[in-house]
Amino acid sequence: MNTSTLASTTPTSKTQSPRLLAGLLAGLLLSAAIAAAATAAARIDWLQAHGFSALTLAIVIGMLVGNLGYQRIAPACGPGVNFSKQNLLRLGIILYGFRLTFQDIGHVGISGVLIDALVLCSTFGMALLLGTRLFKLDRNTAMLIGAGSSICGAAAVMATEPVLRAQPAQVTVAVATVVVFGSLAIFLYPLLYQLNLHWQFLAASPLAYGIFTGSTVHEVAQVVAAARAVSPDAANTAVIAKMVRVMMLAPFLMLLSAYVAKKSTGSDKAGRAGKAGRLAIPWFAFGFVAVVALNSLAALPTALVAHVNDADNVLLAMAMAALGISTHFSSIRTAGIKPLLFAACLFGWLIVGGAVINNVVLRLFA
Numbered sequence: 001m002n003t004s005t006l007a008s009t010t011p012t013s014k015t016q017s018p019r020l021l022a023g024l025l026a027g028l029l030l031s032a033a034i035a036a037a038a039t040a041a042a043r044i045d046w047l048q049a050h051g052f053s054a055l056t057l058a059i060v061i062g063m064l065v066g067n068l069g070y071q072r073i074a075p076a077c078g079p080g081v082n083f084s085k086q087n088l089l090r091l092g093i094i095l096y097g098f099r100l101t102f103q104d105i106g107h108v109g110i111s112g113v114l115i116d117a118l119v120l121c122s123t124f125g126m127a128l129l130l131g132t133r134l135f136k137l138d139r140n141t142a143m144l145i146g147a148g149s150s151i152c153g154a155a156a157v158m159a160t161e162p163v164l165r166a167q168p169a170q171v172t173v174a175v176a177t178v179v180v181f182g183s184l185a186i187f188l189y190p191l192l193y194q195l196n197l198h199w200q201f202l203a204a205s206p207l208a209y210g211i212f213t214g215s216t217v218h219e220v221a222q223v224v225a226a227a228r229a230v231s232p233d234a235a236n237t238a239v240i241a242k243m244v245r246v247m248m249l250a251p252f253l254m255l256l257s258a259y260v261a262k263k264s265t266g267s268d269k270a271g272r273a274g275k276a277g278r279l280a281i282p283w284f285a286f287g288f289v290a291v292v293a294l295n296s297l298a299a300l301p302t303a304l305v306a307h308v309n310d311a312d313n314v315l316l317a318m319a320m321a322a323l324g325i326s327t328h329f330s331s332i333r334t335a336g337i338k339p340l341l342f343a344a345c346l347f348g349w350l351i352v353g354g355a356v357i358n359n360v361v362l363r364l365f366a
Contacts, residue, residue, distance in 0.1 A: 027080015062324020097291030177343035214241025
């Protein structure tokens, strides 16, 4: 590069750096403002009673902002919004491990772990089969909806997005299905408990109902709302079963990354298989496991862990807000009714198939 070329590019780079920093700060502030509004709204009694978490509200508010005038300020906020959607998301998933310990496994026993694993594998396997073949959805949308249904709702969708390199509209559609059917579960599951008292398909106990709820309902907040309607004991068991299910997120992401790499290799042409099939390791999943291990040692003060969890809520809410901002209603309309019908089938399997899995496993280990 000659002197004249260097002289012409140096001022540009100097002017771009402050502009990039300003855009980063502006986008972070916008995401943080939406996250704060969602967190405040999530404290409203009615929303709490119906299982609407700050994450759900953040993406809804973000979508409203993103579709009602954001385009005017998008150039000024874009870098910060993208940073929230990508980097803060990964950090939020890592810190999510402070909600779990390996000791949680002991509270539900080997039967609870086996139930969670069978529900996860069967639901995601059905998602791959039905989503791409019967409903003709693109693979990413099918996998995202499958991850949200089989593991832990919106958090699983967001954690799966970097592995799949999915588009914002695909992620938003998947999160929407979690909101719709997870909210429906809050009202349906207490009714199922009353029906089970009569039919006795599952053991008529808060313990059995808690494991069933924790192993089949989408979001943690929705699990709490659905189980608390029966009893505190059912809620405690449901949360533990759900946390064990959440703990399976890390190995799921690693296996999914290997699967995606294999599919990419198989479909690659013209001798480019090595590049396309390269394993995209979700390193934040290892961080998630490390944090769970640290939390299992109880080495940190309880008050500090509580503050970390509060900060993690903010990070995840900011990521969801940024996702909402990046999504346009036109993209969701383009997706059509198929994703909802597909998610409805998975929801039906979670109820019926999940009940069968619970029944068989609990009888075997009785």
